[in-house]
Amino acid sequence: MKTKNQENNKRQIIIVATTASMIEQFNMNNIKILKELGFGVHVGTNFKNPGTITNEISNGLIERLTKLGVKCHQIDFKRGVGTPSANKKAFRQLSKTVEEEDISGIHTHSPLGSIIARRVAHKLGVKILYTAHGFQFFKGGRLKDWLVYFPVEWFYGRWTDALVTINTDDYAVAKHLPIKRVYYIPGVGTDIENVERIAKEQRQKLRQEVRRNLGINNDEYLLLSVGELSERKNHATVIKAISKLNDPKIKYVIAGIGDEETNLKSLIKENRLENKVQLLGYQTDLDGLYFAADLNVFISRNVNLN
CATH class of the missing domain: 3.40.50.2000 (Glycogen Phosphorylase B;)
Structure with a gap:
């Protein structure tokens, strides 16, 4: 039995971020581009604890996205490194969403959200693009950060189809990760x-x-x-x-x-x-x-x- 998405013959893409503020502040153009290309677009994030925007703005974001034809999914991501139980819950929620919505591609943001998203993509055989908004490790940075965070990014790099970096330092470091496709796109700034x-x-x-x-x-x-x-x-x-x-x-x-x-x-x-x-x-x-x-x-x- 075909799902509604399959009958419409639209490839479904989900944009994933730990907080709704990451969607509101950095991804509205990405959503617009995907819609213009004819994709079915979904957003998976924590709208209830939205990060650097207020709950009122988060609720307004859901309304804006819905009017654009974007399907919103509440994923209970925690900020920082989360907790084992919370991370397992977010993993189950995102896995269920990807399966039920016939998602064929994930565009993920933020460190924790991207770790969970890459685990989901690996498990379900879904293509994944990771946009790094600033690695925790960098040239001249603390040795502790290199010892802790670089191995994590290296491990999950094996399950990353493509990586977008938004500054030249990250782009240089990314060449040492096991990711075949690495791109540099200048990040946010003053218009x-x-x-x-x-x-x-x-x-x-x-x-x-x-x-x-x-x-x-x-x-x-x-x-x-x-x-x-x-x-x-x-x-x-x-x-x-x-x-x-x-x-x-x-x-x-x-x-x-x-x-x-x-x-x-x-x-x-x-x-x-x-x-x-x-x-x-x-x-x-x-x-x-x-x-x-x-x-x-x-x-x-x-x-x-x-």
Whole structure:
């Protein structure tokens, strides 16, 4: 008996990521391309614990995907390295989805999700493409990371049909993995062409408007960080530096959400920086913030799988 997907004669592809934020922030164009090529598209991720987006945005993402004809599947991935029981559950959920939906190809993202997805692909004989958003190991990185994470990627590289890297360091390292097809596609960044299309007068208007809304005076120096509130993003170091500088003209705003919010709020209070540091939460329109800022601060560090 043929399934509905087989009768439609569409090859089914599933995009897999540990969190819904990875889908929302990095994969909407991938989904659009697959739809345009005539594939049936599925998404398997954790919509209930969506990562660096809010649950409201995650629910909206499901609605957007559904309207595009994309089928959404809740997979209970954990962040980091997960737990044995949670990882087994995610493996069973993804295996069931791939089998029931006649999936012929998987495009996987994020370390843990990609390990589980590759195990599923190997078990079921499904083709798999892995996009690495930054290996835990890199030239000049910690020996511990090389000893722990490189063997894992090497092992699962045997079950990877193709790998996409988004920076040149990962591309160089990937040549030492047992993967025949390795590609380099420049990753996310600033859309310079889009910024240049905005007239200088409009940029200045946005700058003044955003600074006014934030309570930032024209003679004050504004620092901006955009990213998840996590230990890995290292916002606490900037807050501590501002405290040591003790310059009343320096202000700092952080756009993002995450597990470190409570700790960062405590750090701000301990250092009496309530009038100098603001946590803005998740922001969908960043152009105004970038124009308002005098310096963009990005000092992420690698501390664990994410």
